[in-house]
Amino acid sequence: MINLIKVTHRRFQIKKWQQYWWIPLLIGSMIYILFRSESLLYNRLIGTVFHPIATPESVLEQIIVYSLPDGLWAMSYTMLILTIRKKRDGATLLWSMIIPMIGFCSEIAQFYFIIPGTFDIFDLVMYLCLPLIVINFSK
Helix, strand or coil: CHHHHHHHHHHHHHHHHHCCCHHHHHHHHHHHHHHCCCCCHHHHHHCCCCCCCCCCCCHHHHHHHHHHHHHHHHHHHHHHHHHHCCCCCHHHHHHHCHHHHHHHHHHHHHHCCCCCCCCCHHHHHHHHHHHHHHHHHCC
16 A cells, blocks of 8 residues: 555656656756857857857766757657656657657767768767656656
């Protein structure tokens, strides 16, 4: 009986937590806007509106600035799909992994020079790990 109460309580907390899908989207966007180079596409399209406030120097800083936003956006998408679709079935899992898998495949395509860009192993890790953490906690 106690386990049933904990599971019910845990499911309630996770459903409530998943409603905050916009927080990783906002954090990833802020990192991107505040710390990325002025040579990015959005600066070329709208002019240099934002200047980076710091340049990442250590490996950890580079991971946070260059890879974490991608993972946070994939995490946000996964949370949104899990919030929209109430059933936890194969279709929900498939829908929740579409964007992370597109990101993962684009990184692999960059590695093989199929599409332009710079391959980064940490991007692969972020595209997989952050959405999988969300899926794991949504069970």
